[in-house]
Amino acid sequence: MDKKTHDKGLEIRKAVLGEAYVNNALKSVDSFNQPFQELLNEYCWGTVWGREELPRKTRSMLNIAMISILNRPHELRAHLKGALTNGVTREEIREILMQVAIYGGMPAAVDSFRIAREVFAELDKG
Template sequence: MSLRPNPAALDGDCAKPLWFAVAQDLVAKERTLDRETYQRGLAIRSAVVGEEYVNKALAEADDFTKPLQDLVTEYCWGAVWGREELPLKTRSMLNLAMISVLNRPHELRTHIKGALTNGVTRDEIREIFLQVAIYAGVPAAVDSFRIAGEAFAELDRG
């Protein structure tokens, strides 16, 4: 049995084999799903961190950073944040703890604002960072409290 393709199947004038048509159909469906996931991600991302923030991030993307923006929008926000098993508020609370532990101040500031949008209270944010102090260390919590205070002040100023 030969695994080489039939030369006639490679001829552009002949009918494509059934497997080829099935593969094309699967690719087309995957592209449609990707667009749907991207659009869902774009909507969730905009709702959580703000349309202005998202529009700026996408507008400033260049050839180098656009693939990252697409990945973040489609997979992070569309495929994961778009799942229904956890409410957005819970996802925000998890993110605050993880980002705090990872010491990512810019992302933490963004997600503190998003958490408030998703219904996380300032008291709950404080409790998250107290929990971080116990399990990830006081320095991580100190920085997180400082960033939260700055974010709260910025929001209070309007």
Template structure:
């Protein structure tokens, strides 16, 4: 698929933000392992999610990470929770702040959702601390 100039620019913006938040290695692996089937999804996510939404000025990256952790917990998306816990740390959230997000999730989305999110975050923290 050939991207138009404006789309290419937004894709590059999204790629830079996505790499800064999630880590270049993770993003490169996602982009480089794309095939004809899922390449359109990688382009969509990078251009629209990361370029057009994360690239907006209305919220800072830390606030967007707070929101993502809560929404992904509510939606029970374990893979994305793990990815975004690491991204949240990259965006300046402390472990205490992440704890507070998941406590809020427990009240408004249910204890099971929060329990899973705490467990997933502990796995990410162990990996980050070199204990996994």
């Protein structure tokens, strides 16, 4: 493991998803899932999210589309919040989900719109 890339990834992961969310995920680390958490931090967040060629906002927009199409509601919730943190507007999220409807199918968009509305409502309650 490259500690520098791992630490950079952990920092980016916390900045995007929120420190509480990441700390909660790390609380459940044990000998079984520790290698996976290290992989997430080093390669996903450090190596890829840490690249300069795309801004975090763009990466968030791509993630919303891909995660919606893959039908991963738990991850979608986290990445919707992260996208808002990265400057993606609710209107842009709506347009991403419209694109999902056309290229990923209506069922994926229906679920993703519902999840996005739930996330927005939770955030609005404060």
